[in-house]
Each structure stands twice: as C-alpha cells, then as structure tokens.
Amino acid sequence: MRKGVRHAKKEESPLRYKEPLTAIGRRLRRSCGAPLLLLLCAVAHTANAAGDTLAGDIGASLREEGLSGAVWSEVRDDGAVSTGAAGLANAASKAAMRADNKVQVGSLAKVGVALGVLRLVTENKLALDTPLAQVLPELKLGNAWNGSDPVRIRHLLDHTSGLDNVHFWQAFSSKAAADTPLAEAFHGSGKLLRVRDRPGSRYVYSNMGYGILGMVIEKVTGQPYERYLDAQVLGPLGMQDSTFAFVTQTGARADARLAMGHFEHGVTHAAIPMYLRPAGQLTTTAQDMARLAQLLMGDGSARGKPFITPALMRMLSHPSGTEASQAGLDAGHGLALATRDRHNVVGVCHPGTSAGFRAMLCIYPEQKSAFFIGFNTDAEDADYERFNRLLMRDLELPLRPPAAHGLPAPTVENFQGVYVPAPSPMASMAWLDAVFGFVRVKWDGDSLFLIPFQGEPKELEPVGGFLFRASDRSAPSHVLLQTDGRHVLSDGLHSYERVSMLRMLVLWGSLALGVAGLLYVLVVGLWRAAGRKLHRKDHLFAPLLSLLALLLPLPLFYFQSFMRLGDVTFASVLAAIVTGALPLAIAFGLARCWRMRGTGTVEKLDAIPLLAALQLLLVLAWWGLLPLRMWQL
Secondary structure (H helix, E strand, O other), rough: OOEEOOOOOEEEOOOOOOOHHHHHHHEEEHHOOOOHHHHHHHHHHHHHHHHHHHHHHHHHHHHHOOEEEEEEEEOOOOOOOEEEEEEEEOOOOOOOOOOOEEOOOHHHHHHHHHHHHHHHHOHHHOOOEHHHHOOOOOOOEEEEOOOOOOOOOHHOOOOOOOOOOOOHHHHHHHOOOOOOOOOHHHOOOHHHEEOOOOOOOOOOOHHHHHHHHHHHHHHHHOOOHHHHHHHHHHHHHOOOEEEEOOOEEOOOOEEOOOOOOHHHHHHHEOOOOOOHHHHHOEEEOHHHHHHHHHHHHHEEEEEEEOOOOOHHHHOOOOOOOOHHHHHHOOEEOOOOOOEEEOOOEEEEEEEEEEEEEEEEEEEHHHHHHEEEEEOOOOOOOOOOHHHHHHHHHHOOOOOOOOOOEEEOOOOOOHHEEEEOOOOOOOHHHHHHHHHHOOOEEEEEOOEEEEEOOOOEEEEEEEEEEEEEEEEOOOOOOOEEEEOOOEEEEEEOOOOOEEEHHHHHHHHHHHHHHHHHHHHHHHHHHHHHHOOOOOOOOOOHHHHHHHHHHHHHHHHHHHOOHHOOOOOOOOOHHHHHHHHHHHHHHHHHHHHHHHOOOOOOOHHHHHHHHHHHHHHHHHHHHHHHHOEEEEEEE
8 A cells, every 4th residue: 555545444324323243244144144245245345445446546646736635535325434544644744644634624614604504594593585784784785786685694605795705814814813703804894895796696706705604693693603503513413523613733722633734845834713714714524524415415404303494405505596597507506505517427516725725525415425525735736626536436426418409599699709707706806807817708600619818718519598518517507698788608606797899908908008118117227227328317217116126025925924915014015115106106207208308209218108007007006906905905
C-alpha cells in the first residue's frame, strides 16, 4: 500500500441494528455450511479490494494534484456506510490522515443552517414566507421592491434575496473573534444590504444571506446559533464529532483530531474566526457527513423520529419561483442544495471552501447513494473534480441518457448578442464582470453557442422551446427568457442579461485607451528619465512618479497575511493613497499640458495619452474601484 494511504473503513448505517459478525458466521455455518462461507469470504475480499483501489486512486490523485490529504465517506443503496482517508493530516509534521480526522467544510455549514431554519419552520416558530423585517427590523435593507416583494426567509435560504455575496472585510479579517456578535458583520447596513434584483427572481449566491439567517435563528431561539444547531440539528442526527462552534488546530480552542489546513506547496494554515461564520464554519468528520447525507435522502425523520416535515424535505433541492424555474428549467438551487449534472449522472450537491480546506457533498436520492469528500488543502489550480469522478465511479451510479433533441422556439435567433452577469456575483466587482465576464450568444440554426471572453466555448443543443442542453450535461442546462423586455440567459445558478453592443464598445474602448495612455506614461516617462530629459516641470513627471508609487504597497502585502486583506492596515491604507493620487497626478500633468499648449508639439502628444488614462481612472472611480479601499470592497 502506498505511503500515507489508509484502508477504507466500512461499517453499517448507524440507523441499522448491528449483529456481531462472529454470531452471524456461526449461524450461517450451521444453516448453510462451509461452501456459503467460502463464497462470502470471496465477496468480502472483492469488496476490500474495491475499497483499497479507491483509496489508492485517491492517494495517487492527491500527490498528482499537490494536495495534502483527504477524508471521504460513501453511503450505498443498502444503507451501508464506508469511510476512508489518504495523504497527510499535517504536511509539516508528516502525520498521516485518518478516517476519523476532523476537517472544516466551509460553505457546507449552510446546509446545517438551512436544516436549523427548517426545523423552526416545522415547529411553527417561523415560516418560509415570513418577511425578514418582521424578525430583524433593526436590519435596514435597501429594497426597491419592498412594497410588493420583501425579502423573506425562503429567499435567504435559496440565495434569491438579491443581496450581495460578501465584502472583503467580512471574509478576510483578523479582527473577528469566535464570539463576535453576528450583527458586527452588518454594521452601517444601508448600502451594504442593498437588494440588487427583485427578491425571489434570480439565484445569486450570498454568504451575507446566511449570516443573516444565523441572526434569525438567534432571534427566534434566544441563544447563540452555534449552540442551537449543535443541540437541535447535530444532536438528533447523531453527529457527535461535529460542531458549529469555532475550532482550530492551535491554542485554547485546539482539537487534536482536526487536520491542519494547507495552501499550495504544503503551506500550513490554522483556522481563524470569521464574521460570517454561519455561512462557513462547521467542523466535522466523514462519518458524520454520511449521517447528514442519510437525512437528506430520507423523508425528514432522524433516528425514527420526525425532524423536518416531508413537504419541506422535497424543497431542499428543487428551485421554485425564479425566472428560470418558471421558464421550465429544473436545474438550480433549492432551500439547501443545488442540482449537479456531471458525467451523465444527476444529483444534488453542495461544495464548501474555507481557508485551507475544500469539501463536496453529493447525494443521489433516486439511487439512495451519496458521497462526501473533504480536503485539507485549498489550492487554486488543483482539479478537485477528478475526485468526484472517482467516488461516483465507486458508487456505480447508473448513467442517465442525454435529454432528447427538441424543436427550438422560432424566435431563438432574436436572443443573439453580448450578455453580462446580472447581477454581478459581487457588487464591488461589477465593472470587472462587465468588461471581462461577458458571454457572446450565437445561434447557427441548429445549436446555440456560448462564447465567453474567458474560458472554453459551449455548444448547447435545443431540447424544446427555449430550453437547451450543454454537450457535457445530460439534462436541460440553460434557458432563454424575456422579463420586463430584457433578454436573459440562465443556467439556474447564473443569470446574464443582453446589453447593447454600443455599451460594450464604450467599455472596451475606455479600457483600451486608458491602458494605452498609462503605458505611454510609463514607457515614455522612463525613456526620458533614462536620457536625463525628465525634469520636475515635465508633463509626465508627476504622472510617472504616481504610477511607480503603485509598487510601494506590494512588498507590504507580500509580508502581510492574506487573511488581513479586508483590514485597515498600513499596506491597505498606502494602497488607497497611491491609487487615489494617480488620477490627481494625471490631471496635474494634463493641466500642465494645457498651460503650455502653444509652446510645441510635445505637449499635444503628451496630452492625448494623459487624457486617455484619466478617463479610465474616472470610470474606475465611478464604479467604486478607485481609490482602492480594500476594507470597503
């Protein structure tokens, strides 16, 4: 067996009675004799070999992807649960990962928060359609649709509230403590809690929404949300090795069973508290996640007792009310999980990411099967999907035939054009998404093509009307629709609106001219400096110095933890100063050109690129990107 790889540990479902194996063997030998025992031994040997193969494949994949370690669990259609581990729990100490090691699962905490809310709904202490303002009137939401469409509890659960995802300071800060009041994540709410689309209409992932749900739980129950979820969700499910409370690898809150988090190249990272902890704080084991998967595949009972009503359970993964679902697209996010169509198998899943960890939970209700895998490495370039393929293969899930070709609507060609994210996943990044995140939609009479600026083009086959199926999906994956006169493209989890080509040309032209102007300042300014022709009265003197000053914060950021990117630090303050000074310096140089406009052609040549650079900087300021105040992004 490869170093660092552990045998898969198999055990029966905790919901089933376990008869001692020795007693079973004696009874079988008396009734059926030795031949049957030999057959059973052969079957058991085959099962162990399969477990070893999975562990070996995962171990090899971890090494190829540069990941430290992983734990996983599988639930099969007969209720049997198997767990396994591979790799290292701590790259620094070379401690091997064990199947009972704990991991942090990031956004998978949202599934637990959702179950806690649905438990309150089951107990009639809350309703899905309760307006948020009735529970938390102190939160001031900027909702232009409040009269007809207030933000409701269900909108927070299924990510259709229209709220922003997260701000830098909410995600990357060293100021948060394990017991920081949840309301601290929303201080000065106003602009922070601006609703960007009609609640219920479109899916837009929102960590802030789940932070608010934590506050809802606390308001309704009168206790910290962590304590409530540990007692009322994890307890009834038998998840005794899990907690929503803050756990780390060092210090007073250390847990020796918690694997160390890692980044690329085995760099270790201990867990730290966060402001939006309901959205991403859960420490668990592979075995406990199997118990959670069993609940999610069931009728809402836990250990034989009613836990969540069956009607609510059916809503966990089925989108409802959104524009895409009303247009006939089944793909999307329910109250806790999202549809996932990969490798000709359709399930419902939820991923998770936190500092130093990645995770994935997928359930297949029709097959009564599920898997969980948690990694103690968060690496940007790793192919985590290969591990999902291995687990799906090991579960022997039946392949789903692709949806049949259907006659497209006669007006599909009218949807051709350029589309931008609507709304942007993060409001502060709206300009970047518009300029670099656009998608071109093209119809050739037989197929619809999505051509993104970044990424590979996709060919969509019509499956009837305005529904389409991507070539790597088995079910309808996209829908075209019109709402309020706007052309919209959606896959259930992302929405794009068509914009005029003139608008895009203006944005692209502004960027191209601005970059060219800044390059002129840099290249010509340095050339003049090298030839000792750059003096303090030169039009490019101040702009060049200001442009070079952008380098000053870089070494400070390099030696600063990335978890402080959202804090007010010397590096971030300096970045705000130099980025705020740049348009002023460009304007100063342009003013000098204007004052000396009659003295020669050099002034005219310098004025054009300075003007081009200034317009781009003003555009960035209009979109809120200058000055670069990272604590406000």
